[in-house]
Amino acid sequence: MQRIGVLTSGGDAPGMNTAVRAVVRAAAGRDVITVGFEDGYDGLIHGRHTTLTARDVGAILHQGGTMLRTARCEEMRTESGQKRAVRTLRQEGIEGLVVIGGDGSLRGAHLLAGHEVPTVAIPASIDNDIWGTDMSLGVDTALNTIIEAVDKLRDTASSHQRAFLIETMGRNCGYLALMAGVTCGAELAVAPEAATTVEDIAAAVSAAYERGKYYSFVIVAEGAGLDVHEIADHLRDRGIGFESRITILGHVQRGGRPSAFDRLLASRMGIAAIELLLGGSTDVMTALTASKIRPVPLAEVTARAREVSVEYQHMTELLAR
Ligand code: F6P
Numbered sequence: 001m002q003r004i005g006v007l008t009s010g011g012d013a014p015g016m017n018t019a020v021r022a023v024v025r026a027a028a029g030r031d032v033i034t035v036g037f038e039d040g041y042d043g044l045i046h047g048r049h050t051t052l053t054a055r056d057v058g059a060i061l062h063q064g065g066t067m068l069r070t071a072r073c074e075e076m077r078t079e080s081g082q083k084r085a086v087r088t089l090r091q092e093g094i095e096g097l098v099v100i101g102g103d104g105s106l107r108g109a110h111l112l113a114g115h116e117v118p119t120v121a122i123p124a125s126i127d128n129d130i131w132g133t134d135m136s137l138g139v140d141t142a143l144n145t146i147i148e149a150v151d152k153l154r155d156t157a158s159s160h161q162r163a164f165l166i167e168t169m170g171r172n173c174g175y176l177a178l179m180a181g182v183t184c185g186a187e188l189a190v191a192p193e194a195a196t197t198v199e200d201i202a203a204a205v206s207a208a209y210e211r212g213k214y215y216s217f218v219i220v221a222e223g224a225g226l227d228v229h230e231i232a233d234h235l236r237d238r239g240i241g242f243e244s245r246i247t248i249l250g251h252v253q254r255g256g257r258p259s260a261f262d263r264l265l266a267s268r269m270g271i272a273a274i275e276l277l278l279g280g281s282t283d284v285m286t287a288l289t290a291s292k293i294r295p296v297p298l299a300e301v302t303a304r305a306r307e308v309s310v311e312y313q314h315m316t317e318l319l320a321r
Contacts, residue, residue: 001095001118001278003033005049008066009040009073009101009108012254013124013138015262016066016100021057022270023098028054030278035094039069040101041076041108044085049092061263064141064256070101076108086115096277098270100124102136103302106285110298113283120273121285121298122266126254129173131304132296133287137269140261142169142253143179149249150184150217157215163187163205163235163242165228169253170221175308176253177221181316186217188317190224194310198226198234208320209241216242268293 006023008016024034036052037043050056060067075081089097096118099109102125109121123130126142146168157164166186168176174191181189188204190196201218208216220228228246235244258266269286272293276284284295 001032003035003092003094004096004098004277005035005037005044005089005094006052006068006098007037007040007044007100008068008070008124009099009105010070011102011125012064012066012070013102013126013136014064014141014254014256014258015137015266016070016124017060017063018258018263018266019100019122019124019137019270020066020068021061022267023273024052024057025054026271026274030274032274032278035092036068040071040105041073041081041085042071044088045073045075045081047088047091062257064258072104073108076111082111082115085112086117089117096120098122098273098277100137102127103130106130106298107302110283110302113298118277118282120276120281122269122273123285123287126176127170127173128175129171129306130301131306132285132301133289135265135288137262137266138254138258139175141256141259143176143183144259145253145256146176146180146249147183149247149252150180153217153247154215157217161214161242163216163218163240163244165218165220165231165244165246167220167222167228167246167248169249170223172223173306173308174221174224177219177224178308178312178316180219182312182319184217184219185319186219186316187320189219189313190226191221191308191313192223192225193308194313196224196226198231201231202235202238202240204317204320205235205242206238206240211321
């Protein structure tokens with residue numbers, strides 16, 4: 001291979017830039033030219049690209065977001081979109097592609113591999129909802145962002161003796177909420193993986209008040225099926241002792257400088273992606289399992305759902321005493 005492409009797709013995640021840098025420089029180390037596509041699959045379909053030298057990716061390793069920009073591309077789901085993407089690659093003489101993104105992006109990578117484009121994917125999504133890898137890029141930074149925000153909320157919550165309902169991102173996956181439950185010392189973490197009712201929440205917060213606590217946190221995953229406003233109404237009607245307040249952390253969870261963990265993971269996965277691609281592998285994702293980076297077939301990744309252990313909910317409750 002002499003020319004390869006790289007793109008970032010789906011929701012941005014801290015560590016994407018670090019991975020782009022690793023891909024470009026690992027390829028340069030093997031005398032391979034890298035072409036960067038802008039705005040994810042949209043740039044691939046419509047031919048917006050630029051050659052990236054080792055110098056072009058200088059001073060981005062520590063930056064959140066993605067220098068290539070990203071998009072959620074509906075056109076890539078269609079056969080005609082995929083054919084146009086393949087045409088761009090052929091026209092530009094690009095022989096292999098590295099896709100950095102979340103579950104929808106990995107499905108796109110799998111489809112391109114099906115069109116005979118050698119493709120390797122790197123998992124990047126703060127949700128940690130991708131099967132086959134212990135961690136995706138951005139998860140650790142997002143969790144640290146949540147911890148920092150909740151630590152600040154603790155100051156005001158304890159000063160006013162309030163209960164805070166804190167909504168975290170994650171789409172249909174409760175990973176961030178469940179891990180935040182343990183690492184932020186919440187009363188309860190409410191996630192799609194563990195059936196929890198507003199009554200359960202009221203009982204937990206009320207019991208905390210009875211035990212003499214000065215404040216209480218409940219972390220609610222956005223995909224848990226419970227609206228934080230409705231929970232707050234229920235807590236007020238039920239009279240749980242604390243006044244309650246709501247904080248929806250939102251897109252702040254997607255921003256910020258990648259953590260040390262994300263920088264290392266992105267660098268390792270970027271190098272591995274190039275080694276795999278140049279070694280003849282295709283239709284695979286770089287995955288972190290048992291501390292090692294290994295290839296896993298995209299056919300499996302895209303067909304299976306990641307499970308998050310509800311054990312973390314139990315840990316949160318146990319340690320909330
Ligand atoms: O997949 C990452 C994520 O941040 C989810 O946690 C969230 O549900 C979604 O993207 C938000 O998407 P958008 O930025 O398009 O509103």
